[in-house]
Amino acid sequence: MADTGTTRHRAVFLDRDGTIASDIPYCRRIEDFKILPGVPSAIGLLNRQGFRVVVITNQSGIARGYYTEETLTLIHNKMRSELREAGASIDAIYVCPHHPDERCECRKPKPTLIMKAADDLGILLEHSYMVGDDAKDIQAGRAAGCRTIWLTADPTLQRQVSGPPSDHIAANLSEAVEWLLSDAVRRL
Numbered sequence: 147m148a149d150t151g152t153t154r155h156r157a158v159f160l161d162r163d164g165t166i167a168s169d170i171p172y173c174r175r176i177e178d179f180k181i182l183p184g185v186p187s188a189i190g191l192l193n194r195q196g197f198r199v200v201v202i203t204n205q206s207g208i209a210r211g212y213y214t215e216e217t218l219t220l221i222h223n224k225m226r227s228e229l230r231e232a233g234a235s236i237d238a239i240y241v242c243p244h245h246p247d248e249r250c251e252c253r254k255p256k257p258t259l260i261m262k263a264a265d266d267l268g269i270l271l272e273h274s275y276m277v278g279d280d281a282k283d284i285q286a287g288r289a290a291g292c293r294t295i296w297l298t299a300d301p302t303l304q305r306q307v308s309g310p311p312s313d314h315i316a317a318n319l320s321e322a323v324e325w326l327l328s329d330a331v332r333r334l
Contacts, residue, residue, distance in 0.1 A: 154268050154269065154270040155196075155197075155267065155268055155270065156198070156269070156270060156274055157197055157198035157199070157200055157263070157267065157274040157275075158198070158199050158200070158275045158277060158323075158326065159200050159201075159260055159263065159275065159276045159277070159290075159292065160189075160199065160200070160202070160277050160319075161201075161277065161278030161279060161280065161283045162201050162203040162225075163279075164280070164297065165277060165279050165283075165297055166181060166182065166185050166189075166201065167180055167182060167185075168182060169279070172207035172212045172213070173207075174207060174213035174217060176220050176221055176224055179221045179225065181225065182318065184318055184320040185234075185319050185320075186229050186232030186233070186234045187232070187320065188319040188322070188323040189229060189235070189236070189319075190232065192323060192326075195327060198237045198267055198269060199234075199236050200240065200267065200269075201222075201236055201238070201240065202240050202254065202276070202283075202286070203239070203240070203242070204241075204253050204282070205218055205241050205243055206243070206245050208243035209244050209245035210245060215243065218243075222239055238263060238266070240252075240259040240263050241259075242254065242259060254280075254283060254285070255282040255283075255286045255289070256286060256289070257286045257287075257289040257290035260286055260290040260292065261290055271290050271291040271292055272291055273330070274292045275292055275293045275326050276288075276290065276293075276294050276295070277295045277322050278297065279298060284296050284311075284312045293314075293329065294313050294314075295314045295315070295316055295322040295326060296312040296314070296315050296316075297316055297317070297322060298315060299317055314326075314329070
């Protein structure tokens with residue numbers, strides 16, 4: 147990461163589906179996109195604590211022809227608007243639109259989008275977190291040098307991740323943020 151001499155920030159990288167919003171496979175209709183309970187207040191708390199909040203999402207539905215980039219933009223505009231109405235905000239959204247068979251460099255579990263966001267936004271990865279509901283999220287966060295939080299009601303799913311498990315398991319984003327904030331204080 148290039149050092150531009152500017153202030154470096156802590157960040158929380160969030161997966162979208164299953165973390166911020168209901169996990170609707172290949173959500174292609176704006177009206178089907180629903181933010182999960184507690185998410186706006188959790189993101190608002192991160193905003194107030196000075197964390198950058200960045201969405202990192204695989205959206206292969208574009209490559210599969212299920213929806214367009216324009217539709218995805220409308221869905222993300224809805225997400226930002228609903229969060230803003232609740233006093234929360236997302237600093238940036240990074241999307242991999244490719245099909246898994248393309249073996250691109252930006253699809254999680256590769257850390258490329260996290261690394262790009264860190265470079266673009268001046269983020270200190272060693273003081274940042276990746277939160278998601280899938281093994282790919284944990285692997286990407288770990289590969290980028292972040293602390294990781296797996297959102298799951300079934301802790302045995304940790305076995306899906308090669309290497310060390312996530313740093314924490316939480317049932318939802320509110321619980322994840324509660325742990326994250328106390329962990330961040332301990333690590334200063």
